[in-house]
Amino acid sequence: LERPAVVWVVSACDPLAFRSKVWSFPVTGSITYLGWFREGEAQTFAAELRGEGWDVDLRGASAYSTLGWFSDPVLSTMLVPGEAGLGELADVILHESLHATYFIKSQSALNESLASFVGNRLAGVYLDEALGHDSPEKRAYVALEQRAATRGAEMRAAYERLEAVYASPVAPAVKLREKARVLSALRDRSREGGVNNATLIQYETYGAGEPELARLFSSCGGDWGRFFRVLERARPAFGAAPPHAEPADLLAPLLRAACPA
Numbered sequence: 001l002e003r004p005a006v007v008w009v010v011s012a013c014d015p016l017a018f019r020s021k022v023w024s025f026p027v028t029g030s031i032t033y034l035g036w037f038r039e040g041e042a043q044t045f046a047a048e049l050r051g052e053g054w055d056v057d058l059r060g061a062s063a064y065s066t067l068g069w070f071s072d073p074v075l076s077t078m079l080v081p082g083e084a085g086l087g088e089l090a091d092v093i094l095h096e097s098l099h100a101t102y103f104i105k106s107q108s109a110l111n112e113s114l115a116s117f118v119g120n121r122l123a124g125v126y127l128d129e130a131l132g133h134d135s136p137e138k139r140a141y142v143a144l145e146q147r148a149a150t151r152g153a154e155m156r157a158a159y160e161r162l163e164a165v166y167a168s169p170v171a172p173a174v175k176l177r178e179k180a181r182v183l184s185a186l187r188d189r190s191r192e193g194g195v196n197n198a199t200l201i202q203y204e205t206y207g208a209g210e211p212e213l214a215r216l217f218s219s220c221g222g223d224w225g226r227f228f229r230v231l232e233r234a235r236p237a238f239g240a241a242p243p244h245a246e247p248a249d250l251l252a253p254l255l256r257a258a259c260p261a
Helices: 039-051 085-101 108-131 136-167 172-190 197-207 210-219 224-233 235-240 247-256
Strands: 007-013 023-025 029-031 034-036 055-061
Touching: 007 039, 007 197, 034 039, 039 055, 055 197, 085 108, 085 136, 108 136, 108 197, 108 210, 108 247, 136 172, 136 197, 210 224, 210 247, 224 235, 235 247
Parallel strands: none
Antiparallel strands: 007 034, 007 055, 023 029
């Protein structure tokens, strides 16, 4: 593609609450982000949202899924240099393929958490089977994922701290001061600028269900077939739940029930 991303993703959030702006479409239902093929158009749209008072996040993405409606290509943006590149490519393909086979309308956090869980786990399985557990490619991929997990934990801690601040009865001005303090400390630790509510809630979207999904997978004896059969049976319940429900709430009934053989 001769560019660093295939799409540029824009998301927006209330500046004093973790409430995403949502957009609705016939196939996907409501969704908490929009993708643009032209970076300039994404920047213009992001600026309009900031002008309306939203916290806005704009990031490049290496891939996308058309949810099984079309054949999605492998793109140059999905190729990462170095020994971790093969694992990252497998991860991205598995993540996007999951969207093409399992997608619940209006449940962005569940969809992205599940795709991230499956992509991360099965990329490791692929490397073990293709190259061996102790291959340089596997070690490099694991190290890269560990760094990502550390960064994600920092984002999660900031999210939880600010969630408590926003729910407190103090004045908005006090909330804004505490928000500035928490985000400033986060930027100093992560050396990443531009972090705001929209950034944090997107991290939450992609990782909120990981602990519950790991428990469900374990309860199914680490058997992917059993795991997916449980999720398949839960489609109607997930679809009937309030839009953008917490993955932990959606998965709780599955965790209370025994994973069938």
